[in-house]
Amino acid sequence: MGSGHIFFDPSSCHGNMLFLGNGDPLFRGPRSTMLKMEDSSKRRPFFSSPEELYDEEYYDEQSPEKKRRLTPEQVHLLEKSFEAENKLEPERKTQLAQKLGLQPRQVAVWFQNRRARWKTKQLERDYDQLKSSYDSLLSDFDSIRKDNDQLKSEVVSLMEKLQGKVVGGSVVNEKSEALEVDALTTLQVKVKTEDRLSSGSGGSAVVDEHSPQLVDSGDSYFHSTIDHEEYPGPGGCNIPPPVDGLQSEEDDGSDDGSCHGYFSNVFVASEEHHHEEGEEPLGWFWS
DNA sequence: TTGTGTTTTATTGCCTCC
DNA sequence: GGAGGCAATAAAACACAA
Numbered sequence: 534m535g536s537g538h539i540f541f542d543p544s545s546c547h548g549n550m551l552f553l554g555n556g557d558p559l560f561r562g563p564r565s566t567m568l569k570m571e572d573s574s575k576r577r578p579f580f581s582s583p584e585e586l587y588d589e590e591y592y593d594e595q596s597p598e599k600k601r602r603l604t605p606e607q608v609h610l611l612e613k614s615f616e617a618e619n620k621l622e623p624e625r626k627t628q629l630a631q632k633l634g635l636q637p638r639q640v641a642v643w644f645q646n647r648r649a650r651w652k653t654k655q656l657e658r659d660y661d662q663l664k665s666s667y668d669s670l671l672s673d674f675d676s677i678r679k680d681n682d683q684l685k686s687e688v689v690s691l692m693e694k695l696q697g698k699v700v701g702g703s704v705v706n707e708k709s710e711a712l713e714v715d716a717l718t719t720l721q722v723k724v725k726t727e728d729r730l731s732s733g734s735g736g737s738a739v740v741d742e743h744s745p746q747l748v749d750s751g752d753s754y755f756h757s758t759i760d761h762e763e764y765p766g767p768g769g770c771n772i773p774p775p776v777d778g779l780q781s782e783e784d785d786g787s788d789d790g791s792c793h794g795y796f797s798n799v800f801v802a803s804e805e806h807h808h809e810e811g812e813e814p815l816g817w818f819w820s
Numbered sequence: 821t822t823g824t825g826t827t828t829t830a831t832t833g834c835c836t837c838c
Numbered sequence: 839g840g841a842g843g844c845a846a847t848a849a850a851a852c853a854c855a856a
Binding site for chain 2: 851853
């Protein structure tokens with residue numbers, strides 16, 4: 534361990550000038566042209582196979598300063614360390630460097646690059662989660678919209694029946710008329726309530742049932758980079774902070790304090806989606 | 821074998837924090 | 839002002855298809 538094939542001159546810009554262990558300059562260019570000016574017979578790639586990596590004789594003949602790719606063992610240990618804590622305190626950096634036979638700077642760079650890779654992956658995961666959540670909500674929205682259509686026609690037909698009775702001059706006493714109006718009002722309230730997808734403090738059944746992935750799992754990039762204190766969910770719900778480009782509504786206080794308000798952005802998107810198709814947005818029913 | 825895309829290692833410059 | 843973090847980037851190593 535601790536030996537490789539090439540090392541770099543830290544003073545050179547971007548490390549473009551490379552040196553072999555004996556100090557001979559090396560041209561750095563396209564992979565196939567990475568040749569020492571003379572004597573390429575002893576030159577080896579950073580590594581060719583895992584077997585070669587553990588070939589002590591192979592490493593022994595190398596100068597300890599040479600730069601090379603990290604061995605699987607080194608990477609494994611670094612990965613384990615990263616899993617435990619993705620930030621590196623100076624003490625741990627030194628310890629790891631000693632353990633791995635690397636420069637502390639190399640360990641720091643590895644952690645930095647590893648954090649960047651993790652972040653990229655996390656953004657991909659977050660995107661996938663948000664997308665599937667959106668798709669699921671959209672499909673629920675469509676089915677609820679169909680239910681609403683059906684209920685709407687029910688109301689219309691009941692209205693017509695009621696009007697027919699009144700206009701037809703049938704014998705309707707005050708009490709029975711009031712009862713029918715009450716029934717209609719109840720039906721309207723019921724439809725209205727379902728239309729809004731939620732009631733009270735329980736939040737949306739749709740959201741609860743189909744969007745568990747939006748519940749803070751603690752490993753989202755967004756969660757980790759944005760302070761939860763700054764993005765509490767409405768009504769004290771434990772939900773992730775708004776995602777740029779999706780959360781377009783301000784909490785204007787009109788929300789009833791339940792969780793569903795947080796997802797209104799999704800419905801806004803749904804509405805826009807239906808608008809594009811020439812359909813009516815959510816909330817068209819009672820307007 | 822070669823061209824091309826991806827991954828890994830490293831640098832630079834800027835920013836923030838103490 | 840120095841240390842450390844991050845984004846952007848370079849370039850070699852690597853993988854793989856044609």
